[in-house]
Amino acid sequence: xxxxxxxxxxxxxxxxxxxxxxxxxxxxxxxxxxxxxxxxxxxxxxxxxxxxxxxxxxxxxxxxxxxxxxxxxxxxxxxxxxxxxxxxxxxxxxxxxxxxxxxxxxxxxxxxxxxxxxxxxxxxxxxxxxxxxxxxxxxxxxxxxxxxxxxxxxxxxxxxxxxxxxxxxxxxxxxxxxxxxxxxxxxxxxxxxxxxxxxxxxxxxxxxxxxxxxxxxxxxxxxxxxxxxxxxxxxxxxxxxxxxxxxxxxxxxxxxxxxxxxxxxxxxxxxxxxxxxxxxxxxxxxxxxxxxxxxxxxxxxxxxxxxxxxxxxxxxxxxxxxxxxxxxxxxxxxxxxxxxxxxxxxxxxxxxxxxxxxxxxxxxxxxxxxxxxxxxxxxxxxxxxxxxxxxxxxxxxxxxxxxxxxxxxxxxxxxxxx
Amino acid sequence: xxxxxxxxxxxxxxxxxxxxxxxxxxxxxxxxxxxxxxxxxxxxxxxxxxxxxxxxxxxxxxxxxxxxxxxxxxxxxxxxxxxxxxxxxxxxxxxxxxxxxxxxxxxxxxxxxxxxxxxxxxxxxxxxxxxxxxxxxxxxxxxxxxxxxxxxxxxxxxxxxxxxxxxxxxxxxxxxxxxxxxxxxxxxxxxxxxxxxxxxxxxxxxxxxxxxxxxxxxxxxxxxxxxxxxxxxxxxxxxxxxxxxxxxxxxxxxxxxxxxxxxxxxxxxxxxxxxxxxxxxxxxxxxxxxxxxxxxxxxxxxxxxxxxxxxxxxxxxxxxxxxxxxxxxxxxxxxxxxxxxxxxxxxxxxxxxxxxxxxxxxxxxxxxxxxxxxxxxxxxxxxxxxxxxxxxxxxxxxxxxxxxxxxxxxxxxxxxxxxxxxxxxxxxxxxxxxxxxxxxxxxxxxxxxxxx
Numbered sequence: 001x002x003x004x005x006x007x008x009x010x011x012x013x014x015x016x017x018x019x020x021x022x023x024x025x026x027x028x029x030x031x032x033x034x035x036x037x038x039x040x041x042x043x044x045x046x047x048x049x050x051x052x053x054x055x056x057x058x059x060x061x062x063x064x065x066x067x068x069x070x071x072x073x074x075x076x077x078x079x080x081x082x083x084x085x086x087x088x089x090x091x092x093x094x095x096x097x098x099x100x101x102x103x104x105x106x107x108x109x110x111x112x113x114x115x116x117x118x119x120x121x122x123x124x125x126x127x128x129x130x131x132x133x134x135x136x137x138x139x140x141x142x143x144x145x146x147x148x149x150x151x152x153x154x155x156x157x158x159x160x161x162x163x164x165x166x167x168x169x170x171x172x173x174x175x176x177x178x179x180x181x182x183x184x185x186x187x188x189x190x191x192x193x194x195x196x197x198x199x200x201x202x203x204x205x206x207x208x209x210x211x212x213x214x215x216x217x218x219x220x221x222x223x224x225x226x227x228x229x230x231x232x233x234x235x236x237x238x239x240x241x242x243x244x245x246x247x248x249x250x251x252x253x254x255x256x257x258x259x260x261x262x263x264x265x266x267x268x269x270x271x272x273x274x275x276x277x278x279x280x281x282x283x284x285x286x287x288x289x290x291x292x293x294x295x296x297x298x299x300x301x302x303x304x305x306x307x308x309x310x311x312x313x314x315x316x317x318x319x320x321x322x323x324x325x326x327x328x329x330x331x332x333x334x335x336x337x338x339x340x341x342x343x344x345x346x347x348x349x350x351x352x353x354x355x356x357x358x359x360x361x362x363x364x365x366x367x368x369x370x371x372x373x374x375x376x377x378x379x380x381x382x383x384x385x386x387x388x389x390x391x392x393x394x395x396x397x398x399x400x401x402x403x404x405x406x407x408x409x410x411x412x413x414x415x416x417x418x
Numbered sequence: 419x420x421x422x423x424x425x426x427x428x429x430x431x432x433x434x435x436x437x438x439x440x441x442x443x444x445x446x447x448x449x450x451x452x453x454x455x456x457x458x459x460x461x462x463x464x465x466x467x468x469x470x471x472x473x474x475x476x477x478x479x480x481x482x483x484x485x486x487x488x489x490x491x492x493x494x495x496x497x498x499x500x501x502x503x504x505x506x507x508x509x510x511x512x513x514x515x516x517x518x519x520x521x522x523x524x525x526x527x528x529x530x531x532x533x534x535x536x537x538x539x540x541x542x543x544x545x546x547x548x549x550x551x552x553x554x555x556x557x558x559x560x561x562x563x564x565x566x567x568x569x570x571x572x573x574x575x576x577x578x579x580x581x582x583x584x585x586x587x588x589x590x591x592x593x594x595x596x597x598x599x600x601x602x603x604x605x606x607x608x609x610x611x612x613x614x615x616x617x618x619x620x621x622x623x624x625x626x627x628x629x630x631x632x633x634x635x636x637x638x639x640x641x642x643x644x645x646x647x648x649x650x651x652x653x654x655x656x657x658x659x660x661x662x663x664x665x666x667x668x669x670x671x672x673x674x675x676x677x678x679x680x681x682x683x684x685x686x687x688x689x690x691x692x693x694x695x696x697x698x699x700x701x702x703x704x705x706x707x708x709x710x711x712x713x714x715x716x717x718x719x720x721x722x723x724x725x726x727x728x729x730x731x732x733x734x735x736x737x738x739x740x741x742x743x744x745x746x747x748x749x750x751x752x753x754x755x756x757x758x759x760x761x762x763x764x765x766x767x768x769x770x771x772x773x774x775x776x777x778x779x780x781x782x783x784x785x786x787x788x789x790x791x792x793x794x795x796x797x798x799x800x801x802x803x804x805x806x807x808x809x810x811x812x813x814x815x816x817x818x819x820x821x822x823x824x825x826x827x828x829x830x831x832x833x834x835x836x837x838x839x840x841x842x843x844x845x846x847x848x849x850x851x852x853x854x855x856x857x858x859x860x861x862x863x864x865x866x867x868x869x870x
Contacts, residue, residue: 045763114612115594117765118604164755165762166772180777187780190787197856200846204860207837216831222680222724223831225771226865233776283763288591289582338587339579344594 036157037398039277040265040324041138041170042258042306046286047116048328049295050348050381053089054103054365058082061368065335069291069342079103080361088299091307092351099359100310100319101351102416104390106366108347108383112330112374116286116344119329124170126388126407137391138277139173140406141399157276160268162261165281177228178279179236184244184264188237209234239273247271251312258282259305266309270316276399285328289339302326310353319355323398326351327387334368335378346374347383350390356398358418389414421689421713427462430712434458436829438465440720443827443870444677445469445709446520448733451824452807466710473519481551484509488547502543507748507758510550514732515744522558525701527728528676529553530758533568533600534766535577537759544627545573546759558702561669561694562660565601569656570622570629578764580622585637588616593655595764601659603668607644614641619652660699666691673705678714679722680770686713721828721869724770727754730782730868734789737825740800750788750796754781774868786862790855802854810854814842821857827870834864 055071056062059082063070076084077093085093095101109128113119118130125133138159159171161180171178181187189209191202209230217224247270253259258280265278284298306324313322331348347366366372366381373379392403392411404410427433435454442449446469449457457465487509491502517523530553537546549571556564568574569592575581578592593615597607621636622629641650644658659665670690674682690708697703708714725733728751735742748758755778761767788796803810809820818838822830830838838860847853861867 114590114609115598115604116763117598161775164753164777166755166768167775178775180775182777186784187777189780190784192787192856192859193791195852197846197848197852200841200844201856201860203846204837204841205863207840208834208860208864211833211837213831213833216833222722222770222869223865226724226774226868227833229774229776229779230865233779236776237780286591288579288589337582337589338584339582339589341579341582341589343590 037321038269038275039394039398040322041277041279042324042326043281044285044326044328045281045283047330047332047344048285048348049287049291049342050331051334052295053086053299054349055084055086056082056365057084059368065368067336068340069336083365086299088296089303091303095310095353096359100355100357101353101359102357103349103351103361104385104414105349105361105363106347106381106384107350107387107390109386112346112380114330114344116329121169123327123329123387124168126391135174136168136170136172137406138170139176139178141395141401142276143173143176144401144405157274159277159279160275161279162264163280168279171279177232181240181264184240184267187240189234243268243271243273245271249312250315251308253308254304256301256305258301259308262305262309266312269313269318269322287341288337288343289341291341322354323357323394324353325394331381333380334373346380352390352416356417358415362414362416386411421686422693422707422711424710425462425712425715431715433462437715439827440715441465441709442520443733446524447514447729448736448827450737450739462710466706469521471518473517480513484547488544492544503537503759504745504748506543506547508744510758511732511747512744515736522554525557526550526553529557531761531766532672533574534761534764535573536761540573540576545576549573559700561699561701565656565660566653569652572624572627572629575622575624575629580619581624583616583620583622584635585620588620590616592619596659599765601668602662602664606662606664611643614643615655617641618643618650618655622652666694670694675769677708679719723870724773724868725827725870726767726769726773727751727756728758731785733827734825734862735798738800738805740789740798742796742798746795750785754778782868783863786859786867789862790859802851802858806854814847815839817854817857818842821854821861825858825861826866828866830864830866834866
C-alpha cells in the first residue's frame with residue numbers, strides 16, 4: 001500500500017478537509033513580520049437562501065414562487081429599487097450605507113452541484129473538480145511567497161480556523177497547516193499539578209513535542225502528522241498567549257456561538273497575531289422545512305456577530321486591514337417546497353466587507369423567469385459571476401498575489417476595493 | 419494472494435499480545451494488556467470469538483436501565499438538550515467501557531457516524547435512543563435490512579425531512595443522502611434519480627413517535643429511478659440502491675477506513691466488497707473475515723489509524739480499568755470534536771487527520787492530565803499500582819516499557835522512548851505511585867498515544 005504523506009493526510013476524505021500540520025514552522029517564518037492584511041471568511045453552512053437575504057421583494061415572480069416564505073417591503077431594509085436587505089441585517093445595512101459592504105449578485109459556478117459536501121469542496125478548492133484537488137485556495141495563498149515583500153501581505157502566514165467545527169479544505173496547503181483555536185483561555189499546554197515533578201514534566205513535554213527522528217518522519221503517515229501537530233501546537237500556544245495579552249476587546253458582544261468565535265478573531269487581529277486568514281462557519285442554513293423563523297434567527301445571529309466584529313476591529317483601528325467574505329455553498333430553489341422550506345439551489349449573492357472595500361451592488365440579480373432558470377419552472381437561479389472572480393479580486397487586490405498562481409486560471413477581477 | 423486470506427500465526431507473523439491489542443483496539447475499545455497476553459496464548463480463533471462474547475445478561479440490564487432513563491426524561495419533558503442528553507451519552511460511554519462483547523458496540527458507533535443523525539434537529543431523545551438501539555441490535559446483520567429500517571426510523575425521518583415530504587411538493591433531502599452518503603457515493607446517480615426517488619418517499623412520515631405511511635401524501639405514480647421504472651415506493655428505492663453495483667464497494671471502503679487503514683488500496687476495497695456480496699451484505703460475517711485476515715494484521719495497518727475522541731478516551735480508561743464521571747467524559751469527547759448524538763452534519767465525522775489540530779491536541783493533552791492525576795470534573799480513578807504490576811518498583815526503563823504496553827495502542831517510537839527514559843531516570847520522576855502517574859501522563863502525551 002503506497003502511502004504517501006500527502007495521500008495519507010487526505011486519506012479517506014476524498015477532497016474533504018484535513019487539517020495539515022506543517023513541515024515548515026510558521027513561527028520561524030514569521031519572525032519580525034509586521035501585522036498585515038487579513039481576510040475573515042464567514043461560511044454559511046447548509047446553503048443560504050439568497051433570495052430571502054437580499055430580497056427582490058417587488059418581483060411578482062418572487063412573490064408567486066414563495067407563497068409562505070416571501071418577504072415584503074415591511075420585512076426589508078431597502079438598498080435599491082425593489083431590493084432590500086432582510087430586516088435582521090441591521091448592522092450590515094449600516095455598513096452598506098457607509099460604503100463598506102459590497103453585495104455581489106448572482107454568484108455561482110458552471111454545472112452547479114446540489115450536494116452540500118461537493119459544492120462546499122468546490123468553493124474550498126476553487127476547482128470544479130474538487131476530487132482532484134488536495135489543497136484549498138486559502139491554504140495555497142498562505143504558501144505563496146509574497147515577492148520579497150513582507151507587508152502588508154497576508155501570504156506567508158498561516159490560516160486559523162476559529163471554533164470547534166472541523167478545519168475546512170479551504171485552509172489546507174500543500175505543506176502547511178491551519179491552526180485552530182476555540183477558546184483562548186484553554187489554548188495552553190497542560191503540565192499537570194504544581195508539585196515537585198512539574199518542571200520535569202514540562203521539560204519532558206517540550207522534548208516530546210519538538211524531537212523526532214528522521215526515520216519517524218520519513219515513514220510519513222499518522223505518526224509524522226502527530227509529531228508535526230505537537231510541535232505546531234506548542235509554538236502557536238505561545239503566540240496566541242502573547243497576542244491575547246495585547247488585544248483587549250472594547251465592544252459589547254452578543255451572547256451567541258458565532259459572536260464568541262468572531263470575538264476570538266477580533267482579539268487576535270487587534271493583538272497583532274500574524275495570520276493571513278481567519279475562517280468561521282455558521283451552521284444551520286439547510287432549511288428544507290419551516291424555514292421562516294429559523295432563517296430569521298440565523299441572519300440575526302450573523303448580523304449581531306459581524307456587527308460587533310466590525311465595531312471591534314474599527315475600535316482597534318484595524319478595519320482598513322480587514323476584509324470579510326461571507327458566502328454559502330449554494331443558494332436555494334426559487335420555488336418553496338411543500339414543507340414551508342426550500343430545497344438546494346444554485347446561484348446566490350455574497351458579501352465582501354471592510355474598511356478598504358468599495359461598497360454597493362455588484363453585478364446583476366439573476367432573473368426569476370421560468371425560462372431563465374436552470375430546470376424550468378421548478379429550477380434554480382443561474383449565476384452570472386463565477387465565485388472565482390471574487391477570489392481573484394481578493395488575491396490580486398487584497399493579498400497582492402497573482403490569481404493564476406492560486407486558481408490555476410485567470411479570472412476577471414471585480415470592482416470590490418476602492 | 420487474496421488480501422482476505424486468513425492470517426496464519428507463525429507463517430505470516432506472530433500472534434502475541436500486540437496482535438490481540440491491535441484486534442481489540444480496532445474491532446472494539448481495547449483490552450487490558452494482561453488480558454491480551456492471556457488471550458494470545460489461546461490463539462486467533464479464541465480472540466475472534468471473544469469479540470462477540472455472550473454478554474446478554476449485562477446487556478439486557480443496561481438496555482432496560484437506559485430505556486428507563488430516557489422514559490423518565492420524557493416524563494419531565496426535557497427531551498433534547500442538557501441533562502438527559504448528557505445522561506444518555508454517559509450510559510453509552512459506560513457500556514463501551516465495560517462491555518464484554520465489543521464488536522456490536524463498536525459497530526454501533528460506526529453506524530452512528532454513517533447515518534449521522536443529530537439530536538439538535540430531531541429534538542427528541544427517545545427517538546435518538548431508539549435509533550442507537552437499532553444500530554446496536556441489528557447493525558451486525560444485513561445491511562439491506564438495516565437500510566430499510568433506517569429509512570423508516572423516526573429519528574431519520576425527521577432528520578432528513580421525509581416527515582415533510584409530500585405528494586405535491588416532494589422534499590429531496592432523504593433521497594439525496596440515501597444515495598450520496600448511505601449507499602453509493604456521489605456521482606453514481608443523476609439529479610433526475612434524486613428527484614424521482616424523493617417522490618417514492620413521499621408520505622413517509624412520523625406519527626405518535628412511530629413511522630407512519632401517510633397514504634394521502636404518498637405519490638403512487640410511475641417513477642424511474644436508477645434505470646428502473648414502475649410505481650416505485652421508498653422500499654423499492656432502498657432495494658435499488660442496495661443492489662446497485664456501487665453499493666458494496668462504497669460500504670467496503672467505508673468499513674476499511676474505519677477499521678483498517680485511512681487510505682485503503684483498491685484491491686482491499688474490491689475484496690471486502692466481494693466478501694460483502696458473498697455474505698449477502700451481512701456486515702458481521704464480513705467483518706469476522708476481515709478481522710481474521712492477513713490484510714488486517716499486515717505491518718502497514720498497525721498503528722495506522724488515529725482513534726476518534728470516543729475511541730481514545732474509552733480505550734485509555736479501559737486499559738487501566740478506570741472509572742470516571744461518564745457524563746463529563748461525554749463532554750470531554752465533544753470538546754475534542756466528537757459529540758455523541760450531535761455529529762457535525764449528515765456526513766458524520768471525517769475521522770483520521772481531521773481529528774488532529776492545534777486545538778484538539780491540547781484537549782487530548784488535558785484529558786491525559788486528568789487521567790494521570792485524577793480529580794477535577796472528570797474524576798478518573800484508577801489503580802496505578804496494579805497497572806504498573808511488577809514494574810512498580812523496577813527501574814525507569816522497565817516502568818516506561820510496561821506502562822507503554824498498558825496505555826498505548828501502538829508501540830512507542832525511538833524519540834518518544836528516549837524522552838520518557840530521560841525523564842524516568844531523573845529525580846523529577848518521583849517515587850512510588852507518583853512516579854507511575856508521571857510516566858503515565860507523559861506517555862499519554864506522546865504522539866503514539868493518538869495512534870492505534
